Amino acid sequence: MTLDLQVSPHVSLTPLLFHRGHVGAAAPAHPLGGRRVGEGTGLFAHELLVPDGAVFDLWSGSADVHTQRHGCVHYSSDGQWLHGFAEIDDAAFEGGLHAAARQAYTDLFDVLAQSRSPHLLRLWNYIAHINAPDADGVERYRHFNAGRQQAFIDARRSAFDGTPAACALGTRKGPLRVFFLAGPRAPLAIENPRQISAYRYPASYGARSPTFSRAALADVGGGRQALFISGTASIVGHATLHIGDVRRQTGESLANMGAVREVAALRAGAEFAAPELIYTVYLRHRSDLAVVREVFERHVGAHSAAAREAVYLQADICRAELLVEIEAHAFVHQESPV
DSSP states (O other): OOOOBOSOSOOOOSTTOOTTOOBSTTOOOOTTOOEETTSSOSSOOOEEEESTTOEEOOOOOOTTOEEEEETTEEEEESSSOEEEEEEEOGGGSTTHHHHHHHHHHHHHHHHHHTSSOOEEEEEEEEEETTTSBOTTSOBHHHHHHHHHHHHHHHTTOOSSTTOOEEEEEEESSSOEEEEEEEESSOOEEEOOTTBOOGGGOOGGGOSSOOOOBSEEEEEEETTEEEEEEEEEOSEEBTEEOSTTOHHHHHHHHHHHHHHHHHHHHHHHTSOOOGGGSEEEEEESOGGGHHHHHHHHHHHHOTTSHHHHHOEEEEOBOSSTTOOEEEEEEEEEEOOSOO
């Protein structure tokens, strides 16, 4: 079985938006099915900026799909591919966000350990008030990082080299939610030569570093590979650049994505051209949409499929000074072994 986009080659893998597309020849059915944004599911808290009226339909079901729950994790599998989400109301959870993140990932790792799809390919973490201080004065994102990393260590999974591709975005309200996509084969972690690996950040960014790789390259069967690029922002080394300048931050984010694509192309033996990727763009301020879109479309080509299909969402970014974050994925035919 192969991981396959059967409707359109340009389909957003962001859990919120799956443009009437689905993954898998016998793809796991998402518990919510497909609805228009804003229909009141209560599951997502990002405001859709572009395109208007998009829908999310994470998976289309089949008779071979099994949907289950373990702890806080709701998941579906066709026996090979696994998708789902963990959800915990950290405001009501003893130990707060730190403990909630640890529990969410513990339950997730329990599911993976019993699955034929034990390897995480991609993670999306959504955290309410991500930049706000908690009761102890520590930023909530730092509490999340501490709990997440401890769960990796508890499960004897690497919290450093080889961690999955991921992003962490802030929502205005709601519980902690961790969406995931897992498969039968381990992906190859890709790092960015322009940046210090997130899991090697100095202690000034928190007692525990973020646990993710800049991208992951995965064999998805049928002679194809998938590149999953993590949320990418205006960071060089470990420092935020162009504070207060959304135009330059967008350009720097795209430069970082270019560096990741170059490394991935060497490992995959195939080019990941910027206009051929599928993008999701997160903006802290909706008023920045026109500027960000101008820079992005100039980079990928105003008439490219990438420009037409890009999804723009309003969300808080993991650092308070960051104004924009971009993630992407692509599929290519494998020309040489990873």
